Amino acid sequence: MTLTVLMNAGPWLSVPPPGYGGIENVIATLVPELRRLGVRVVLASVESSTLPVDEKITVFPDGQFHALQRPYNQVCGVSQAHLSGVVRALHARDDIDLVHDHVEAVGLATLAAMGPDAPPVLHTLHWDLAKHPELYGNLDGGDRVRVNGVSASQLARAPQALRAHSVGHVHLSTPLAVDADRHAPVAKGDHVVILGRINPGKGQDLGARLAQEAGFRLVLAGPVGPYHRPEDLAAAGDEARQNPDVRFFYEQVAPYVDGDRVRWVGTVAGRERDDLVASARASLFPLRWEEPGGTAVVESLSLGTPVVATARGCLPELIEHGRTGLLTGDEQELGDLVLAAGGLEPAECRREAARRFTPARMAQRYVELYDRVRTGAAKP
Ligand code: UDP
Incomplete structure (x- = not known):
């Protein structure tokens, strides 16, 4: 059976990014390898993203990076608009097996709030977690939401509540x-x-x-x-x-x-x-x-x-x-x-x-983690 993954890249930059863009570079590297392994990818990003995928979900025409200099409530407004679009799309269909989310905790909370109908979520942590414990304080969604880190040291610094939801870490890779x-x-x-x-x-x-x-x-x-x-x-x-x-x-x-x-x-x-x-x-x-x-x-x-x-x-x-x-x-x-x-x-x-650090290794590792999340496996 083909696995269909909704890859949430967020509204900030197109994928691949025009220049700077750590998370977007990772997604641009991961997706082609996943598709080579037979995974269907629905990308939630901005319209100007050019990464070849099976389907796209977009709210904004292009990257909203410039909004990051605005007051915090406007930044949240952009995040919320994007995530509402993702949630609307999820409500309207039942073919998504898993959401792979790369957008801070707002994404997690929103998806978890969908309740038992929501597909399982793997959230990749991209930040220094000890610095932002408040973002991940409330992991609603229980076993349907799992997290992975991008290094062992990052996970070791995570608050205990978050580590309990971890399915392991995946070192980043680049097409380079x-x-x-x-x-x-x-x-x-x-x-x-x-x-x-x-x-x-x-x-x-x-x-x-x-x-x-x-x-x-x-x-x-x-x-x-x-x-x-x-x-x-x-x-x-x-x-x-x-x-x-x-x-x-x-x-x-x-x-x-x-x-x-x-x-x-x-x-x-x-x-x-x-x-x-x-x-x-x-x-x-x-x-x-x-x-x-x-x-x-x-x-x-x-x-x-x-x-x-x-x-x-x-x-x-x-x-x-x-x-x-x-x-x-x-x-x-x-x-x-x-x-x-x-x-x-x-x-x-x-x-x-x-x-x-090859892209193929990163993708294989993610397919393993998708499996763990879907079968509700706890710790690695
Ligand atoms: N980058 C780039 N041009 C620049 C500066 C950075 O393309 O002028 C890219 C860099 O190659 C890397 C990413 O932006 O792929 C930064 O990711 P990293 O994880 O190193 O840093 P962070 O996500 O913390 O900003």
Whole structure:
């Protein structure tokens, strides 16, 4: 019997995302592999999503990422409108065997509220759970709702109530991991890259300061709040500073950005992103939060670039110190490790990514978890 899964990607970005988009990248990687395994996928996303699926459910024409800078009630309004659309669609049909939900707890609560007629739900946790216990305080829906994490460390930090509903964890994967032709080794330049949202947890301020102190070239790539290009941020004026990530950038990072040793290039996408990472001497993750999944970490390995990072969150699960990267508990030591990372083997990083983080493995693991959720299995 064919399994039909409603994959809820949410209303924020199209799938695949135009540039930045951790969750959407994961879904864009997972869905083709699931379909290869015979799973029918109904994608709940925005109309502009181009990922080939069996069917789409949409409320918004395109990604509502810009709404994330608005007051919280408007953000909730977007979430609620999207989820009402999903629930309406679910009420109108009975062919959905399982909902695979990637949108925070609002999605869980709404689906669980459908009562006994709701299909079982697997909710993938993408965040640092210890930071947001309130989101998952009330897991209505009992055995019909299960969760999975994206790393063991993320689940270990989850509140007990949530862990009781867990069916295990699945390390993230990216399409970069196996596409050896598209990502043939490139010559290494002399720069180091930090790829990610500009945010205190990702630690770009620390990276930029260390680059100035230790004397390495650093490229910061990623959005600042909702702004993808430096010229858009510059044009936004003072009002933009209401966004905490914009304030963080201006106050903590910009003082080190001199356009020469330290540059911020905005969001990079596609080939430009891959080349920037593949030609870097190292990918730096000066993390100040417990990184839950680290898509960009796995991408770096698959592009043959060793990872230098604070040993937080899932980093020790993804990186083997001395082989695929260098980890430390001491922030100040990161600068020295960046200089030492040139001694690591790019081919070793690529091999590790191809061995552990393929899209096919991720999809197989999810099919196992779907089975556990549907048969009401408790713990792994
Ligand atoms: N990303 C991108 N362009 C950028 C910055 C990030 O394409 O300029 C992508 C990156 O390759 C990764 C995702 O956005 O796939 C970020 O996911 P990650 O799990 O690393 O971070 P988070 O979800 O916490 O933002």
